[in-house]
Amino acid sequence: MNLLETNLFNKKIKNPFIIASGPCGNFEELSEIIDINNLGGITTKTITKEPKIGNKAPRIVNLNDGLLNSIGLENKGIDYFIENEIKRIEDYNTLKIISIGGYNEYDFEYMIEKIDDYDIDFYELNLSCPNVNKGGATLLNDKKLLSKVIERSCNSTDKPIFLKFGYESNLEELVKIGVYNGASGVTLINTLKGMKIDINTGKPILKMKTGGVSGSFIKPMAVHCIYKIREKFPYLPIIGMGGVFNHEDAIELAMAGANLIGVGTAMMMDPEIVNKIIKNTAFYLSSKNKNFEDIVSKSHERTDNYVL
Amino acid sequence: MNLLETNLFNKKIKNPFIIASGPCGNFEELSEIIDINNLGGITTKTITKEPKIGNKAPRIVNLNDGLLNSIGLENKGIDYFIENEIKRIEDYNTLKIISIGGYNEYDFEYMIEKIDDYDIDFYELNLSCPNVNKGGATLLNDKKLLSKVIERSCNSTDKPIFLKFGYESNLEELVKIGVYNGASGVTLINTLKGMKIDINTGKPILKMKTGGVSGSFIKPMAVHCIYKIREKFPYLPIIGMGGVFNHEDAIELAMAGANLIGVGTAMMMDPEIVNKIIKNTAFYLSSKNKNFEDIVSKSHERTDNYVL
Amino acid sequence: MNLARVVENKSFYNYGVITFKTDKKLDIEPGQFLMMKSKDGYNLSKPFSVMDCKDFEFKVLIRNAGDFSKFLIKLKIGEELLFRGPYGSPFSKFIDFNKKYILIGGGCGSAPLMHLKKIYPNIIEDSVFGFSDYRIKSIVDDDNIFVDRIDGMNPVDYILNRNKGKDINIISCGPKGMFIYLKYIIDSYQTAWISMEENMGCGIGMCKGCPVDTVDGVKMVCKDGPLFNIKEVIL
């Protein structure tokens, strides 16, 4: 019996570990290092309608136990993706999540319509990339536009749609808007905004100045966001991510309420790490005689043993 | 000549290092360890109108290079403060900042009126404590109430008022509201919300579940917030804080735009650390032949050498 | 903070007894604790009771509870760390030197009691130090160490039984569960001092990080304790 197996929307998922959007690109390089079919799922790097050349270098700064990036959603656009990448991705025997980003409801609709007949499982709308000025970021400040984007996207497909948010002051409200407009789940959390200044030059190290902070030290914020949303939405599927580097991190996010666990920055540090996390989580569960699903949302259990 | 000396509102300040609100209480214990008069300034632990007994234990969790706390603004209230503490604080020969927190404009006005005739320098309105449910936290969600609180506070005193905010999605808007209603400066940043779950018990470690994250690993977020506000408000006094443990951290925050530098969590780790930071910053400045004020906002300089 | 260098480390996976040498002459009374941290990183200092102390050396008994205690247990001879203190009120502040005391230690809580026993042997009537790992005997030398149950009893029952009828004054240090049990079984005319533990921030009373509920309101373990009268504490 596979202790890691889990279910979402009647789909059997081998294990809860999925590749977070971005750090692993579209798995071409990764597939030469690990077997993609062993993963619970994969999320593409966010695809946009038009190609984006991304930001100028430096795009990456290592922080102590964290990472600051300003890739700027570099990608070749939806048409290139469909011509050159979707076929390879269809062939992986794993949950396939397509991450898309855009400026308005038409962008999202356009992309979903182009891609919807391929063998993919979920969409993830990247509503929270801190690295694009005109992009998803502003959607969060314009609730009407946000509602339209979500509604129109959900009307364009029968597939489940996840909304990806970051550490936002009004996260609960945003999730409410999402659920109200038809989203099936949420992905928490995207990177936080951060900056590092080189004190020798007096200049921000990233060419774009501000970037997104990910990695180990955003985990407490991720756990908080996941917990808070799980508390308010007991049955909403949550893909949790933020600072997962080992099975203990993964279990913490699961206990906070994550149904699936995304691994991002850790894969850049060591592309084989996800296999280690899968193996150690399985070992942990078997030593506790539990399934993965038993521990999901466990931190919300009442003392009277009521289980969500 | 004192390279560290700086000025705000025509007050000479010995050096830019001030004790952040909270971690050092009201300096009774600290004054037995270091000479308070050597500091640039001190901020009291946030005082409320009524006494608060704080949250249940555990209130503190160590994170790797960070700290999670849910003290819950434990304090004995404004009356006790005035009867028992203000006299001792008046006697320190340093910049005195009084931090106050409340639920509405009357709370703030009441406290300011009680305290305004004492020998203190600035007020700091704690609008962003993540550890109180009914308290400052909600002020940020109610812009009308927030405006009233700020306006009424500013009308109650001639002393400068700083507004303390955290890492908020709409930080710029909040600062705008503050400045519009008469605030003299801002303090950035308060703790972020975070949680840690003990995976052995499946329960959040803090009794209050969610707490405030401070310490080394919030520095990139602090630098970002300070930078962003300095960019929009070139002349607004900013007290910067968040993860300052050594002179390099302090210089980074100063370059981002901080006029004064608050030290919080680091003082809990080592109550003497602020003296080390002051000494090393002085040494750094003298080796570069610069004043502290020369490096404030340095990261905003254009290549054409335009200095803010 | 002050520097301390490891001069001896007797340890196995769960527990360690580590002796440190410092440059500064130490004056640590039984019941007091030190705040310790590694030289690297930006973590809080953590509280540890002193088990023995003389001139420039002090000894601590460590339970492997998490990252920092694991780091301590793994320290090699010559390696260094930082500490400050001593903090907290010493046992001697509360003790009536005309009385006799029974010491009840649970796990690492035994450390300060062993220190007390060594410095003031005359006031000790009896003692028991309960551990859950028999290997503790290979690193801590005391006749009253018991592992698990003694004659089928838990250490608290055992020692109270053994001293039945005496005018019992207790000093106890250990896990909260032990105190709750102790409070439940001792009679109202008996005195018991307990040494509380709580997650700490500053260790000196300024951060309000280590509250304990008492009949007189919230107090701080680090500054107002760690020793409290069991009747005073709301467990």
Next chain:
Amino acid sequence: MNLARVVENKSFYNYGVITFKTDKKLDIEPGQFLMMKSKDGYNLSKPFSVMDCKDFEFKVLIRNAGDFSKFLIKLKIGEELLFRGPYGSPFSKFIDFNKKYILIGGGCGSAPLMHLKKIYPNIIEDSVFGFSDYRIKSIVDDDNIFVDRIDGMNPVDYILNRNKGKDINIISCGPKGMFIYLKYIIDSYQTAWISMEENMGCGIGMCKGCPVDTVDGVKMVCKDGPLFNIKEVIL
């Protein structure tokens, strides 16, 4: 990731030459790099070129640039770290083995060129390795190491002068400023291959962290490079 153990560390404050031994037989071509990280912590792996490599051993030349390189320089014999790779295209992919090359190294950029020189001595016409700290000579052994200016010239001018009139093919590795100068002074009929550096994330092309602008659009240093034709790169 693989484990490597330090077998030799020759270093002073600014630079170090460290030899590692591994369990896995290595096959690293000149020009390739390894991604290295310490065993603890959750930091990115960082790229370092290999300076020499044989069977189970490899050697790197490190400049003290920040936290991780400082950590490397301080490693003691027997200490371990993690690495993966080799990554990046080897020089041999671009080199015309019928031609002769001039190697121009700036600082640590000299490392892969020294490796190339050792493996393919026949294709090297001349070389210069410029450093700013004379102590480098105590840890790196090569006749063509120059510190600062040579006969009043910078290393680039010096070596081009010394080889005037020859059919010049250059391979260069070093700071960006050197490449900008090189691009400015070489003639359009001359070939120059330059090995680019950029802050890296994954090291294998998936994260898009290490862009370099080229006449054919944005490329990744780690996957499409690190060697590029100087004419192709927009510096």
